Amino acid sequence: MATFNIVHTTKYQYNWPIKESINEIRLFPHDFENQEVIQFELLITNNPHVDISKDYYGNRVGNFNSLEPHKELTIEARSIVRVNHSRKIPEIDTIKVQDLANDIENSIYLQRLTTPETIDNQKEINLILKKLKLAEKPITAIAQECNKYIYKNYTYTKGITNIETTIDEILEIKKGVCQDFTNLLLQLLRTVGIPSRYVSGYICPNESGFRGEGATHAWVEIYSPTQGWLGLDPTNNIWTMDSHVKLSVGKNFHDCTPVKGTFKGLARQTLSVCVSIGYEDGRHFEEVNDVQLPEISIEQQVQLDYIEQLQIKQRLHQQQQ
Template sequence: MATFKIVHITKYQYNWPIKESINEIRLFPHNFDNQEVLQHQLLITTNPNLEISKDFYGNSVGNFNILEPHKEMIIESQMLVRVNHSLRIPEIDTTKVQDLELEKGNNSSLLRLCSPEVITNQKKIDSYLKKINAANISVIEIAQKCSEYIFKNFTYTKGITNIETTVDEILVHKKGVCQDFAHVLLQFLRTAGIPSRYVSGYICPNSVGFRGEGATHAWVEFYTPSQGWLGIDPTNNVWTMDNHVKLSVGRDFNECSPVKGTFKGFAKQTLSVSVSIGYEDGRQFEEVNHVKLQKISDDVQRQLDLLEYQLQLQLRQQQQQQQ
């Protein structure tokens, strides 16, 4: 059992005022048997009205709008969470992929989570599953072997991928971060026919030194009839334990992104995410990540250049009038 105080700050900044910012957040820690939410508070720029509902997967989702012009938006989520995973590893389970067919046939949501992406490098996935004889070993063994393969053959490297990076790209350069490795593991497991879902959350290892500490983290849960959803973290090649705090689940990152939205106006935006984790022994860990965003279109860039030119022109005219 472990208790963590987590502060997650998302900061958007714009070089020009924007308006009608429309946002969706999944920053509400799960409250379930192995995870108790003791406190949770959200602080958002301008204190907008927040509407909370449940999505298809049971995640709490918050929606809010900021209508007035602004050049900065900060979302701060403060939580105190107690985690208690009694089992460090799953029980012995001989369930094979073919044993899942009946459950998948009776549960459309499980069936949906079995469909892999259509990718160019699918032969690499198929080849490894054939190598480990996935058709004849247990579901748990498949997950273990695939997680170990990613851990040993992919390099944890920050700053070379973003939320738009595809599974194909990750398979080629074999570098990335936790969300990339989670997507690759999902491709393996779903190709094998195992219902699997993406998990968004945090990893809080204190002195253990796992990769991904002090930032939003991602791992995978897969389904077995006898034990339900089991979590495995390919970034660190471990089963989820007291160090993992769950926020939301979905088919992929897009379905459980902590923050996403849109706005009206022409502006360049920057995004930074900081996570601070406080441990019971008083230790504090904090990290700030500057997130790579999708490149703006040529049309938006032209509009921004025009605005910049008009501003410079106005400044020169003002200076001439003052002389």
């Protein structure tokens, strides 16, 4: 059992005022048998009203608007969470892929989570599965073998991928971070026929030396009719433990994005995410990431350059007066 004090801060900054910012957040830790949310607080610039509902996958979702012009938007989620994974390693499970047929057939939810993504290099996925010789193995053994394969054959490397990196690209470069390895594991397991879902959360360092710890993290859960949803972390080749804190689940990252939104206005924006983790013994860990945002269009770039040139000319004119 472990208790964590987690502060997740998302900060958007704009070089010109923007308005009518519309946002959707999934920053509410799951409250279930092995994870208890003791306290939760949400702090947002200008304190807008937040409508909270549940999505298709059972995640709590918050929606809010910031209509007034602003140059900065900060969203801070403060959580105190107690994690107690009674089963760090699943029980021996004799369930095989063919045993899942009835469950999948009777559940659109499971059908969706058994459908692999459409990729160009599916042939490589099939070759990996053939190499692992998984036929007739229980689903937990299949999942563990695929988990281990990714850990051994792909290098954990920060800064070379982003949220738009595809499975095809990961198969080629064989490098990435937790999100990339999670997407690859999902493709392997769904190709076999095991319902699997993407999990977004945190992995909290506890003198363990885990890769990706201290920041937002991603892993996979597989469905077992006898044991429910079981978590695997391909970045560290382990089943999920007391150090894993679950935020949201879905078919892919886009179902679990912690913060997403849009706004009216023309401005350059920057995004930084800080995750701070405190422990019962007083230790503290903090990591800040400057997030690489999608490139703006050429048309927007031209307009921004024009506005900035006008501003420079205006300042020079004022100085000469």
